[in-house]
Amino acid sequence: MLHINDLTYHMEGRLLFEQATLAVTQGMKMGLVGRNGTGKSTLFRLVKNEISPDEGSINLRKSARLGVVDQNVPDGPESLFDTVLAADKERAALLAEAETAEDPARIAHIHTRLADINAYNAEARAGAILSGLGFSGEEQVKPCADFSGGWRMRVALAAMLFAQPDLLLLDEPTNYLDVEGGVWLENHIRTYPGTAFIISHDREFLNRAVTHIAHLRDRKLFAYSGGYDTFEKTLREQQRLSMALRDKQEDERRRLEAFVTRFKAKASKARQAQSRVRRLEKMRPVPTIIDEPIPPIDLPSPERSLSPPIMRFDDVALGYEDDAAVLERINIRIDPDDRIGILGKNGKGKSTFAKALTGLLEARDGLIKRHKKLAVGYFAQHQIDALNPKRSAYDHVIDLMPEATEAQRRARLARFGLGHEKAGTQAGKLSGGEMARLLFSLISFGAPHLLVLDEPVNHLDMDSRAELINALNVYEGAVVVISHDRNLLGSVVNHLWLVDHGTVSRFEGSLEDYRQLQLEKSKPAKSDKTGRKHSKRQARIEAAARPMEPGKEPARRPVYFRRRLEKLEADMDKAKTGMAKIDHALSIPSFFTDNPERAVRLSHQRMQFEAHLEKLERAWLEVSEEAEAGISQ
Numbered sequence: 001m002l003h004i005n006d007l008t009y010h011m012e013g014r015l016l017f018e019q020a021t022l023a024v025t026q027g028m029k030m031g032l033v034g035r036n037g038t039g040k041s042t043l044f045r046l047v048k049n050e051i052s053p054d055e056g057s058i059n060l061r062k063s064a065r066l067g068v069v070d071q072n073v074p075d076g077p078e079s080l081f082d083t084v085l086a087a088d089k090e091r092a093a094l095l096a097e098a099e100t101a102e103d104p105a106r107i108a109h110i111h112t113r114l115a116d117i118n119a120y121n122a123e124a125r126a127g128a129i130l131s132g133l134g135f136s137g138e139e140q141v142k143p144c145a146d147f148s149g150g151w152r153m154r155v156a157l158a159a160m161l162f163a164q165p166d167l168l169l170l171d172e173p174t175n176y177l178d179v180e181g182g183v184w185l186e187n188h189i190r191t192y193p194g195t196a197f198i199i200s201h202d203r204e205f206l207n208r209a210v211t212h213i214a215h216l217r218d219r220k221l222f223a224y225s226g227g228y229d230t231f232e233k234t235l236r237e238q239q240r241l242s243m244a245l246r247d248k249q250e251d252e253r254r255r256l257e258a259f260v261t262r263f264k265a266k267a268s269k270a271r272q273a274q275s276r277v278r279r280l281e282k283m284r285p286v287p288t289i290i291d292e293p294i295p296p297i298d299l300p301s302p303e304r305s306l307s308p309p310i311m312r313f314d315d316v317a318l319g320y321e322d323d324a325a326v327l328e329r330i331n332i333r334i335d336p337d338d339r340i341g342i343l344g345k346n347g348k349g350k351s352t353f354a355k356a357l358t359g360l361l362e363a364r365d366g367l368i369k370r371h372k373k374l375a376v377g378y379f380a381q382h383q384i385d386a387l388n389p390k391r392s393a394y395d396h397v398i399d400l401m402p403e404a405t406e407a408q409r410r411a412r413l414a415r416f417g418l419g420h421e422k423a424g425t426q427a428g429k430l431s432g433g434e435m436a437r438l439l440f441s442l443i444s445f446g447a448p449h450l451l452v453l454d455e456p457v458n459h460l461d462m463d464s465r466a467e468l469i470n471a472l473n474v475y476e477g478a479v480v481v482i483s484h485d486r487n488l489l490g491s492v493v494n495h496l497w498l499v500d501h502g503t504v505s506r507f508e509g510s511l512e513d514y515r516q517l518q519l520e521k522s523k524p525a526k527s528d529k530t531g532r533k534h535s536k537r538q539a540r541i542e543a544a545a546r547p548m549e550p551g552k553e554p555a556r557r558p559v560y561f562r563r564r565l566e567k568l569e570a571d572m573d574k575a576k577t578g579m580a581k582i583d584h585a586l587s588i589p590s591f592f593t594d595n596p597e598r599a600v601r602l603s604h605q606r607m608q609f610e611a612h613l614e615k616l617e618r619a620w621l622e623v624s625e626e627a628e629a630g631i632s633q
Contacts, residue, residue: 001026001195006056022221029196031206034216036433036461040199067165069156074144081140084126087159091119129158132184150176168196175458178346183518201462203487294463295417300447301476306371308335316366326352329503341489342482344499377443380454389428393438400445416441432459450478568620575613582606
């Protein structure tokens with residue numbers, strides 16, 4: 001389908017590709033990965049023939065149709081539905097010709113071809129694609145101009161998928177999708193009849209949607225079978241073997257050099273010494289696979305933990321000006337060590353809820369109670385857009401550290417991977433990932449007690465996402481994350497909240513339960529026994545997503561008790577670990593004399609841990625008794 005042969009390409013004097021070769025065969029679903037700035041999007045521009053290679057060739061199968069999401073998203077008066085239908089130009093042309101054709105043979109040919117391309121079920125297919133990407137039936141008949149840029153990008157994606165090209169080129173398709181849209185897209189790509197070549201840093205998407213991985217490193221392309229986890233495991237093994245071979249070669253080199261040095265002056269050994277000299281000259285270094293250092297992300301933890309809860313919503317309604325409330329009946333609390341993932345479709349109110357958490361939006365009704373010493377760090381796309389493009393990263397830090405020395409300010413930026421050169425670069429000239437790192441540096445200044453992160457990984461490559469996950473797991477404050485990246489959610493959060501039905505409620509299932517719920521929703525209804533089984537399963541999963549009616553207790557299922565007990569046990573282990581760390585620090589004889597203030601603070605924290613542990617143990621006993629009572633009934 002697509003063959004890249006000995007590709008060499010320079011951009012602004014920088015060598016991006018050097019004799020790179022790759023084959024994407026018919027039906028293959030290949031993900032393209034690599035560090036930011038290595039040239040992935042440039043490779044797509046080369047494939048689309050927007051730019052020409054310096055050397056080598058890129059060959060697309062003759063007559064193959066290439067599908068790309070146009071950056072000029074639809075914004076006219078046409079409805080979403082009509083825009084998607086119009087994307088299949090052959091179908092549109094044949095239908096138009098069928099209205100005027102008079103030759104019986106031509107009319108027969110037209111209708112035969114329409115049947116071949118499934119033109120008669122096109123409307124159902126277009127509706128299913130739009131629905132899968134999050135558009136309701138009512139929204140599908142609205143004009144494109146009524147929607148924001150992100151939603152119109154979804155329309156462009158729907159149109160391209162509907163046209164069913166032979167080769168799909170997708171550049172970070174999940175960046176403007178929510179979790180629900182991402183789940184639908186991964187299932188659609190996996191079953192897509194054509195070929196797909198996809199740039200993505202979404203680990204879960206790459207694990208489930210693609211059959212192969214192309215890794216761009218050292219200006220070359222390397223192909224691997226399987227999803228991202230399989231690729232990563234194979235790459236680590238290759239790195240281990242390459243380092244072992246290099247060490248073995250270095251040992252051989254040292255042995256040969258020692259022989260030459262010892263015997264080169266002896267006539268009886270001269271021939272053997274010359275032989276070893278020739279072997280040394282012919283010895284080429286073993287190519288090793290070495291990861292470039294990952295720029296750090298360092299999120300400082302709050303100096304002191306606040307007493308719980310740090311925030312509480314009591315029957316809160318949220319909205320804007322005189323419009324109807326976006327969210328109502330919100331009754332939640334956030335504790336100092338909570339890790340919360342927010343689920344829900346785009347447009348349901350996730351960002352509205354995030355603004356309420358940060359204090360940017362006040363309650364229309366009800367009461368939001370915040371700890372009087374609470375400090376919040378907020379990461380959102382509009383925060384990145386608000387960075388002054390003319391000011392450097394260093395200039396942005398001056399505002400936060402007016403009394404600090406230059407060395408202290410640069411050290412602050414270096415903790416987020418912005419070294420000397422990047423610190424002096426204007427924000428507008430930084431890459432998306434570098435601007436995200438700058439914002440992480442700014443929002444975490446002062447070590448806030450709560451981080452609210454709204455799609456924090458859109459501009460980060462796979463390694464930087466892993467670094468962010470590590471930083472969040474080390475950070476000791478509370479975290480609320482809105483993200484389409486299920487790997488980030490699964491690695492960081494221990495509570496899931498769902499924004500749906502006009503409110504915010506706890507989702508009692510797991511991320512995999514939520515994924516299955518979205519897959520079940522996207523399946524057509526069935527009337528046979530298998531269909532009824534699917535319906536029962538969907539009902540069980542949906543029960544976890546449905547908000548609880550005020551004053552009504554939720555149904556107590558065995559899985560509910562198991563998950564509740566597992567959560568309590570995990571929290572107890574966490575409290576015990578915290579106490580053990582404090583006990584270890586306090587056991588050092590000189591600690592009280594060297595750090596008297598910290599010793600007093602740790603002693604107080606230990607008392608809080610102990611009180612919290614007792615509370616958890618009582619809750620564990622209560623849930624255990626409820627579980628036993630429920631089972632015996």
